[in-house]
Structures are given as structure tokens and as C-alpha cells.
Amino acid sequence: SPKPGPYVKEMNDAATFYTNRVLKDYKHSDARHVDWVKSYLNIWSELQAYIKEHHTTGLTWSKTGPVASPMSMRSVLTSGSCLSPPPPPPPPGPPPIFDTETVKDEGTAARSALFAQLNQGEAITKGLRHVSDDQKTHKNPSLRAQCPSVRSPTKSHTPSPTSPKNSPQQSHAPVLELEGKKWRVEYQEDKNDLVINNTELKQVAYIFKCNKSTLQIKGKINSITIDNCKKFGLVFDNVVGIVEVINSSNIQIQVMGKVPTISINKTEGCHIYLSEESLDCEIVSAKSSEMNILIPQDGDYKEFPVPEQFKTAWDGSKLVTEPAEIVG
Known part of the structure; x- marks a missing residue:
């Protein structure tokens, strides 16, 4: 071990x-x-x-320390049972008192008044005042000009969402630094001479929101993550873990040495140039498009597209999925 x-x-x-x-x-x-x-x-x-x-080689026990006797162990085990139990909780308070009689009387009186008005029948309209034609807004244009327009209650007048003005994008300072064991490469714009040297096996690289830039990583590193980048190029020597591309577009990756796994998620456009040593690399993709793997052959690269469309069928015992051939 x-x-x-x-x-x-x-x-x-x-x-x-x-x-x-x-x-x-x-x-x-x-x-x-x-x-x-x-x-x-x-x-x-x-x-x-x-x-x-x-503890360089493991746990070490003191050879000169005292030896626990059976009586001391028994005293430790029984000491816990002598503790007094906690005091009981206080009794619950009295229930709240509600003046239900007053509320009941007010509700009864309101209902009685309502039914008394309804029982008047046609006589209920006797209290209404007659409105002459000169007092009606639809027959008197001068009244319409004086009265403010009233919105119809049946129509929704929620203000329609207006397209937000293009607020200026917040600018961030470009970052290329080693933070602990992580190389941070962030907010690089139009930089084609980015280089990371003196890498170690325990270090990782995290590349975030870099556009129209190229990065070269020399040496051997644990893992590389490309997140939210556009038109970004990456060249690296060796990776012992995984190279992951997330939420990006127009990415180009060139492997100079070895890498066991490359993962592509939610990415549009990704070209991967493999070396002779990395031909056994596994490509894992999900929710991505326009992916191509370029294999070295006769001093040049031959391009192979990664399938994007699949068909699934039931063979009697399980589901079988295979790439679908596009018939043109």
C-alpha cells in the first residue's frame, strides 16, 4: 500500500x-x-x-506511554450514566382568545342588508337618476374631449417588453497566471503568442472567454478545460487526464504528444488534430456539431467527421444505437 x-x-x-x-x-x-x-x-x-x-510511514503509537487498566476503562464507561437528565420542557401557554361573536354579528347584518335590497324587485331602480342626452358622453362630443380615456378592464394593458438597449459589455483585464496548481487563462482577445512553460504533472489549465487567440502549453499537464471561448486555438504536448471543451465555438486543438480523452459538450465547430502517439484517444461528444478529427497520413492530415445524427432500434432485447447515414 x-x-x-x-x-x-x-x-x-x-x-x-x-x-x-x-x-x-x-x-x-x-x-x-x-x-x-x-x-x-x-x-x-x-x-x-x-x-x-x-507520521511519515504511518501511524506510530507511543511505546513509553501509560497502559490503560480495566478499572480506568470501566470508570470512563460508567461516568456517562451518572449524568442527570435534562429538565422537562415548560407547559404550553393558554389558547388564543378570538372574538368570534363580533365577527359573526357583523357578517349576519351585512347579509341581511343585501337580501333586503334584492327583495325590492323592480322597485330597486327607483333610486336611480335619469341621465339626459346632453350628459351622455357618446352623444355629446364636448364631454368626450373633457373626460380622460378609460382603459377597458377586459384587456390586458401590461406594457409590452421592449428590447433592452445594447448595454456596453463589461471589459475584464486579461489573465495569464498560475494560481496554486491551476493555470488561469481568461479574457484574452486577439492574442496569438500565448505560451505556458514550466508545467508540472499536478497542474491544470482553465481557459475562459478567450476569443481569436492561440495558446501553446509545453510539457506535461494534468487536464485542460476550454469554456466559453470563440475562434480559439490550443496546442499542447501531453495531458494525462482529459481535455474538455464546453460552451464554445470554432475551436481548433492540436495534440503534439499523447492525451487519453477529449470531451466536447455544447460546442459548435471543433477541429482536433491528433498526433501519431495519440491515435488511441477517445472522443466523447454531446450536444455538439461540426466536429472533425484530423488523422496524420503520408505527411498530411485526413479529415474524418464525428457523427451528429444517430438512429436507435429495438433488437428484441435491448436498444441498439448507431450513426445514421445521411442520404443525399
């Missing part, structure tokens, strides 16, 4: 991969999640430092 120090370090690297997704979703919306990620990763770092100082 591995020693505790290296094992905790591996768990820290694994946790970093998943906490990056939390940062991706809440980095600009909720700082509590960002603080939680930092605190959580700090637990592994502090635990690794503690192990290096006190």
Missing part, C-alpha cells in the same frame, strides 16, 4: 480536478463557493504537512 504522504497528495490532485468545475460555475456569481474550494483544498495540504512531520 502507498505511504500516507504520497497518497494524500494524489487525493489532493484528484480533488483539484473536480473543484475546478465548482469554480467554473460560481467563480463570478457566488464567492462562497470559491472560499469553500480554497478551504477544502487547504485541508489536504495541511494534512500532508502534518503527515510529513509526525
Whole structure:
């Protein structure tokens, strides 16, 4: 079994991969999640430092410490039973008093008055005043000019939603820095000379909202995530985990070394250039279109499209799904 120090370090690297997704979703919306990620990763770092100082090869028990006797253990177990029980809760308060008689009398009087008016029959109209033609707005144009227009109660007059004015987009400062074990590449515009050197196996790269730019990552890195980018190019040497493309468009990726998995989600337009060493790479795609894999052949690249349309049929025992051939 591995020693505790290296094992905790591996768990820290694994946790970093998943906490990056939390940062991706809440980095600009909720700082509590960002603080939680930092605190959580700090637990592994502090635990690794503690192990290096006190338990390098595992748990060590003191050879010179006192030996617990059976009487001391019995006293510890029985001490808990001597505690007095907590006091009982206070009795419930008196029920609320409602003056139901007053409410009942008022309701009875109102109903009696209503029925008394209804029982008048035709005599109920005797109290109405006659309106002459000169007092009717539909027969007197001068009254219509004086009275404000009244909206019909049957029609909804909710103001129609107007198209919002194109507010100026908030500009962010471009970022290219190493934060802990994560390379942050954010808000790069029209930059084709971005380079990351001196990478380590435990590091990850997170690329966010970069447009019309190209990034080269040299060395070996744990994972790479491309999120909300447009017309972005990526060239890297080796990745031991996964390369993930999310919510992007017009992405070009070139693999110089090896990568086990490339994931494409909610992306329109993605071209992947594989190397001779990475031909066994697995491509996982969902809700994406215009995906092409370029394979090196005879000193050039041959393009193979990734299927976007599938057909599913029941074979008697299970569902069978296969790419659908488009008949032109």
C-alpha cells in the first residue's frame, strides 16, 4: 500500500480536478463557493504537512506511554450514566382568545342588508337618476374631449417588453497566471503568442472567454478545460487526464504528444488534430456539431467527421444505437 504522504497528495490532485468545475460555475456569481474550494483544498495540504512531520510511514503509537487498566476503562464507561437528565420542557401557554361573536354579528347584518335590497324587485331602480342626452358622453362630443380615456378592464394593458438597449459589455483585464496548481487563462482577445512553460504533472489549465487567440502549453499537464471561448486555438504536448471543451465555438486543438480523452459538450465547430502517439484517444461528444478529427497520413492530415445524427432500434432485447447515414 502507498505511504500516507504520497497518497494524500494524489487525493489532493484528484480533488483539484473536480473543484475546478465548482469554480467554473460560481467563480463570478457566488464567492462562497470559491472560499469553500480554497478551504477544502487547504485541508489536504495541511494534512500532508502534518503527515510529513509526525507520521511519515504511518501511524506510530507511543511505546513509553501509560497502559490503560480495566478499572480506568470501566470508570470512563460508567461516568456517562451518572449524568442527570435534562429538565422537562415548560407547559404550553393558554389558547388564543378570538372574538368570534363580533365577527359573526357583523357578517349576519351585512347579509341581511343585501337580501333586503334584492327583495325590492323592480322597485330597486327607483333610486336611480335619469341621465339626459346632453350628459351622455357618446352623444355629446364636448364631454368626450373633457373626460380622460378609460382603459377597458377586459384587456390586458401590461406594457409590452421592449428590447433592452445594447448595454456596453463589461471589459475584464486579461489573465495569464498560475494560481496554486491551476493555470488561469481568461479574457484574452486577439492574442496569438500565448505560451505556458514550466508545467508540472499536478497542474491544470482553465481557459475562459478567450476569443481569436492561440495558446501553446509545453510539457506535461494534468487536464485542460476550454469554456466559453470563440475562434480559439490550443496546442499542447501531453495531458494525462482529459481535455474538455464546453460552451464554445470554432475551436481548433492540436495534440503534439499523447492525451487519453477529449470531451466536447455544447460546442459548435471543433477541429482536433491528433498526433501519431495519440491515435488511441477517445472522443466523447454531446450536444455538439461540426466536429472533425484530423488523422496524420503520408505527411498530411485526413479529415474524418464525428457523427451528429444517430438512429436507435429495438433488437428484441435491448436498444441498439448507431450513426445514421445521411442520404443525399
